[in-house]
Amino acid sequence: MTDPSDSAYRRFLPWRRTFEVSFWLALTLFNGIVNSVTVLMDIRREGLDFAAWEPAVWEWTSGLLWLALVLPIAWFCRRFPLLWGNWRRQLPWYLLASVAVSAVHVVGMVALRILAYRAQGQDYDFGDWGRQFFYEYLKDVRTFAGMVLMIESYRFVLRRWQGEASLLAAPDEGPPVDPIERPERFLVRKLGREFLVAANDIEWLQAASNYVNLRVRGHDYPLRSTIAGIEGKLDPRSFTRIHRSYIVNLGQVVSIEPLDSGDARVYLKDGSQLPCSRRYREALKPR
Structure with missing residues (x-):
């Protein structure tokens, strides 16, 4: 619905x-x-x-x-x-x-x-x-x-x-539900409601000034963080940096198109196209 x-x-x-x-x-x-x-x-x-x-x-x-x-x-x-x-x-x-x-x-x-x-x-x-x-x-x-x-x-x-995303905070008492160092879910607040987004549901992330936009099923949820800061909290087996402003979920990648400039274009399952700079291109191919 x-x-x-x-x-x-x-x-x-x-x-x-x-x-x-x-x-x-x-x-x-x-x-x-x-x-x-x-x-x-x-x-x-x-x-x-x-x-x-x-x-x-x-x-x-x-x-x-x-x-x-x-x-x-x-x-x-x-x-x-x-x-x-x-x-x-x-x-x-x-x-x-x-x-x-x-x-x-x-x-x-x-x-x-x-x-x-x-x-x-x-x-x-x-x-x-x-x-x-x-x-x-x-x-x-x-x-x-x-x-x-x-x-x-x-x-x-x-x-x-x-809808604005945030990391789950550690509880006042007892162990956290999710590992704080590598969260499995993000909390999203939207018009007075709160819901959880699984980290694996994130298709890609884009740096936007003092925020990082989390792309989830056609929605962008801004998270107050730097792209480098959130990169260190994501599972490296599932996510990889492809550009100074982009991180992609490897499970969403369909193909990689090399460009004459040495860069590349990454195609995702939802039809999105993301830039991949030459700095990250060679590391992306074997992944």
Whole structure:
């Protein structure tokens, strides 16, 4: 029987990129409109001498720079994941990143404002750079933290929807059910449910940043580990490394196609094709 959550997740995947792009565009559009209107209302209430177009320029130049920074921030979060167990170690990197992000945001924002003001036949004065940058940084660090929170929360939801794997922990009392050094099963958490996946059911594994995706019957379950770390826990009689990013279950291999480059292509029972680098090709053939 098909799990409805599986069908929903598969239907979502082709629309994932569209959803992500639309979310950030809609958020930028909403913030740009709302902030422009509220700043203009404050200017009118205080009787300040600014043209009606100026608040729009201020807000939209800022919003466009934040939109351009979404991908770099998402990459940084993937490269340096902020977790409960490592947040003290990662926090200095995030503080440094917040300064770098704010610097890019401020410089780009000021450059766009200068161009916009020149188009209106006027000059834009940012003021004292030291004082103004510190002021902007106090705002930017909150925006940066908010974006990190949204990105990590979204990824957490996707992992739980897809199903996230973990190694079975040793019990508080008594011997472990499975050997900890070479686990025979993995625990998968998915939408509040937990189930076990046999190690021999894993068809192949692929490194993905700070995760290793376990391929099991058409599903990818991310496991927080390095490819080298999980390689040492798998039975070498059943699994072998074929690429710096791939480990394959030998029982799933149908054929190996040599390539002119010296590498090879590995064909599996489910129709998948995996790369095999020349470094691992010769060791794979006798296996």
